[in-house]
Amino acid sequence: MTLRKTETEMSVADLEARIAKLSVEIDVQKDVLKKLEQDKVLAQRQLNTMRDPVARLPFEISSEIFVQSLAPFPKPGASHVPMLLLNICNGWSAIALSTPTLWAAMHIASPCSEGIEELLLVWIEPARNRPLSILLDGCLDESAAAIVWRHGRLLNHLEIDPDGFSDYTRINLFGDVTPGPLPLLETLTIRNSNWDTAPEFSGPQVLELLRLTPNLDECILDGIHPVCDLEAIAEVHAIPNLRRLMFGAHGRCPDSDDDLLRYLTLPALQTLHLSMRYGSADDLFSFLQRSSPPLQDLVIGEAWGPIDLVRLHECLTLMPSLTRFELWGGSHVFVPDFLSALTDSTLLLNLRSLILHLDAHNITDSFWMTLLRALSARRTQLQMVNIGLTDLKPSRKPAGSLLDEFRGLVADGMQINITADKSNLMHD
Known part of the structure; x- marks a missing residue:
């Protein structure tokens, strides 16, 4: 009867053969384990897809949701969209990388x-x-x-x-x-x-x-x-x-x-907001004469000083398409001159909105009369008038009879707001 060799009796060749066999078996088991892990990942993805509402949506909708989560100028980095989307799951990453709009802005x-x-x-x-x-x-x-x-x-x-x-x-x-x-x-x-x-x-x-x-x-x-x-x-x-x-x-x-x-000629200009802190009415006139723009919206930010009424008339003549005029901090000289010019029915025929932000220290009784005359001359054209006043003292408010005249224009269809300290004088 032949007895099995004990490990101590095994030769070097026998041990090497056994190690080689074990290595092969280990490699096989690694392959099996790797396949099982891959199958698990695939199953997990399928489960995530079934549970993930974004993944169940059509691509176009999912993509638009991602775009709506984007800041106007997204910062680069893993904690910010769009790069954050790459770290959620493969499905989200695929959607993000297939949405060019997500990557077209950067801070x-x-x-x-x-x-x-x-x-x-x-x-x-x-x-x-x-x-x-x-x-x-x-x-x-x-x-x-x-x-x-x-x-x-x-x-x-x-x-x-x-x-x-x-x-x-x-x-x-x-x-x-x-x-x-x-x-x-x-x-x-x-x-x-x-x-x-x-x-x-x-x-x-x-x-x-x-x-x-x-x-x-x-x-x-x-x-x-x-x-x-x-x-x-x-x-x-x-x-x-x-x-x-x-x-x-x-x-x-x-x-x-x-x-x-x-130093600019702008023949297509429709909106112009000027500070007038440095420039002058002459500069504006030269620009309008040079460009002949279809100007619709003009905002002037600083008080103009005294200007020649002929030059003022010329400036207004060069803006026939103007529909909106806004003035901030107009001087006590310019505003009455401008309002007086509005009584000329041949100027600014398309003006629909007039907005004035004024310091009430410059307001006098004659201002309210001039404003009323200007608005009355434009009753069939002007649609909206906003007069914002700062530091308005009771003595500088328009008389009750004048307010009634303004309310009459409102009854004819003109929207008029005269506000001071968050109150509207038209509603007092």
């Missing part, structure tokens, strides 16, 4: 963090050459400017907020890069959101930006003052398609240096 903070250029290239790839929207804020270092202008041909919306500078620091919008044409740019906003500082902006650089944008529709310069080196500009720039030029944010008194208007 670039300056100075740039390390690796931002590589990240931007990865970010833009899923955008598939979609027009880009970029917010560039901070100290505007050279690398940040280079990133923006390198993709200038795809820029559709550009907002620049050079925060972090002290007073009278000269802002370099371009860095060391010379921007090329910006054929897709439709909106350009340059703002100084730090009201405690007044950095200087280069007039030639701002005008060069405008010159590179043949399809620009809207330009907002908010809190931009002073604008320097305008004396170095030798020519007037024509921007053929610009429809909205605002020297300040919408809904506020314009606050930017509007001397740039002297």
Whole structure:
């Protein structure tokens, strides 16, 4: 009878053979385990899909939900949409990467963090050459400017907020890069959101930006003052398609240096918000005469001083299409002259809205009479009149008989609001 060899009696060759056999069996079991893990992942995905309401929706709806969760200028990083969506599940990642709109906007903070250029290239790839929207804020270092202008041909919306500078620091919008044409740019906003500082902006650089944008529709310069080196500009720039030029944010008194208007011809302009802090009625007249724009909305932000009535009449004559006029802080000289001009039925035939923000210190009894005459002359044209007064003393309120006259215009269909300290005199 042959006895089985004990392990101590096994030869080296026998042990090596056994180890090889065990290794093969282990590899087989690893393959089995790997297959089981893959099957589990697949089953889990299928279960997630059945439970996930987004995954059950048509792609177009899921994609639109993701787009609605997007900030106007999303920040790069794993904790922000759209990159956050890549870390939820494979289904969400596939939807996000197949939605170019998610990747067509970006917030670039300056100075740039390390690796931002590589990240931007990865970010833009899923955008598939979609027009880009970029917010560039901070100290505007050279690398940040280079990133923006390198993709200038795809820029559709550009907002620049050079925060972090002290007073009278000269802002370099371009860095060391010379921007090329910006054929897709439709909106350009340059703002100084730090009201405690007044950095200087280069007039030639701002005008060069405008010159590179043949399809620009809207330009907002908010809190931009002073604008320097305008004396170095030798020519007037024509921007053929610009429809909205605002020297300040919408809904506020314009606050930017509007001397740039002297160097622009804007034949398509419909909306113009001026501070008049630096310019004059002569500058406005020259611009209107040069551009002949179809102006519809005019906002003037600073008090005009005394101006020649003939020149005022000429300015109004050059705005026949104007439908809305808004004045902030008009002087006690200009406002009565303007209201008196409105009694001329040949001027501003299309004016529908009149908005005045006035300091009540300049209000007199003659003002209320002049206002009444102007509105009465326009009773068939004007639809809405808002008069906002600050620091109105009881002695400067219109007499009751005058208020009755205003209410008579309201009865004829004109909407009139005369507000002071949150109260409407028309309702008293």
